[in-house]
Amino acid sequence: MPKTDSDLNVSREATSLRLLVENRLRSAIGSGVFKPGQRLIERELCEQTGVGRTSIREALRQLEAEGLVTTIPHRGPIVSTITADEAAQLYDLRALLEGFAGRECARRRDPVIIERLRTQHERMSAVAGNEDRSDLLAAKTEFYAALLEGCGNVFVERFLKMLLNRVTVLRMTSMTQPNRIGRSLHEIGTILTAIENGDQDGAEQACVQHINNAAAIALEALRRGET
Template identity: 55%
Template sequence: MEGTPPMERRTELKSALRIEDVPTVRAIVAQKLREAIMSGNLKPGQRLVERELCEMMGVSRPSIREALRLLEADGLVNTVPHRGPMVSTISLDEARQLYAARAVLEGFAGRECARLHDPAVVRRIGDALTRLKTALAKPDMIAVLEAKTDFYAALIGGCQNSFIERMLKPLHDRITLLRITSMSQPKRINKSLREVTAIWRAIQSGDKDLAERCCVDHVKAAAVAALDMIQRSMAEEKA
């Protein structure tokens, strides 16, 4: 170190001390609220009162507002005139449209993943699947949702099509509002695990047709469970 020029020493010190990717308060608040929505602690249609959130989270009102704007951009929060921000709800028609679009796009993503057959992508999907099985065994529903999110992210990213990725992300953000309830049904959990395992095996084997079919079948099965859940909820509200 003694023979190192002063300029290089300063550069090395700066590099060693530099802190990267420090999360902002806004990002932390947004993540906490996202987790509360995913876990069902904040339910669809529930009002998000800034004053109450400030007290619960111990942060300033501007931080809450900025975080809510981030979640609104993701479709998880909706600002209603004269009522303020609320956790978004999904109507029966909207759910049908979401799943129909998702089936087409995700089927293509699965097909491309199998065609490209990138070992790193196959490994990433497999790792997410392993975490999903571990979370289901506990069971830990937050970990389940996180593992499924990672699974879909690996699948979507693995098709190497930025347009597909940009279109699918908001769909998955919206579907998150339904997933926590549908995944709480034991029969659906086990069936979903078999479906995503089949997707991974098809991609692992490089079978394009099978990967696409497995992805479409998985989305259709998820749609049946979600639509049934919405219809039962509507019937209960009318009763």
Template identity: 45%
Template sequence: MKTLKTLKKPVSLRSHVEDYLREAIMEGRFKPGERLRERELCEMLQVSRPSVREALRRLEAEKLVTTVLHQGPTVTEMKEDEATDIYAIRALMEGYAVHQFTLLASDGAINELKKAVQNLHKAAKKRDQKLLIQAKARFYDVILDGCGNALVREILVNLLSRISLLRAKSFSGPDRLPKSLKEIDTLFGHIEARNAEAAQASAHQHIRNAEKTALDVMTQQAQKQNVDEDVSPALSSGPCKA
């Protein structure tokens, strides 16, 4: 298990443990399929077992943690078909939200969206994945707040953790970030011009491009894991005898 920074004991301890573990999963400090042992987490974070247990239950509800028989809580291994399903829902829901936002948003809301785009560029210059994910989430928050459809927002908020996990994968593609920023700039340009159809088409294309990168990264990670698993038994079999 990794060494994580000790938590302070503030307002809501459970929510801080939850946020900390969520971030560790998003950033890949806990790998897909890795066991999350309560006792070790308690020692690392210097918190009680109930706090860890409640946080793990919440992360399980978000599909970031899975309870495996005879193993207990483990980091969920997202399959390619699940990722494809999430991107399909995103393309449908976010495309609609962008279309409606373009038609309905006030000038003030569009100005807020412009600030979100600027913050996304600032985060990109720092090459800070955590800031990037937060900035991208803020961009879509503004759109969902102004699209006039509470149900679309509810559906996407329920998928937020898994969407953020996929964003982390797509951002890790070597060439994806500059392309993503250009796509967001194009999307914002259509919104600012009040061209709802073009904005919706840009949103769809942006999500499809992100999907391709994320799936490529997932395939590469799966191949690397298979190689590591094939090599490990050979390394642990002891020295060769002449």
């Protein structure tokens, strides 16, 4: 959504190889191509990506710092696993941060952000019935992205992005996609309305509530599947 079309962003395709690899791996992990606990062997990654070990290793360091992979000394990196306990902690923190983000969005009431939130909410409603969930997921992701940016705190934004990556992996371990769509959509509508109205407490609570509901289901599934 370029504000004006004097948008001369050349989008810098020429990012470093390291970053490309990093993003590739991140999405591979996020989409479940690499499953939690799976070993990631450097040489294999080299072959699969066609880049040297240097770039692979540096990308892995980055992912390690984000917590997406865990490196076992002299054994190599594996896709991070997460215990039910840690997952609960993850959701606790996410609720805290997202509540903060919601509150700040409501306080700032940036019209650009609100417009983006509204657009994505409508988009979600439109595709909610589709068999294929990918559109819904994409819209939801965009909604969150707008929420994070809207909070105006780069640290919150960065941390929440990390947490979201981890949550995505979690979803992979326990394919939690029950028919919660309707209620989820409604909750997001509540968030949106509160932000539009500048209702800070309401926005915060709605965000927290939304995460807590999601957490309850995810954790339930996780415990059932693992323990």
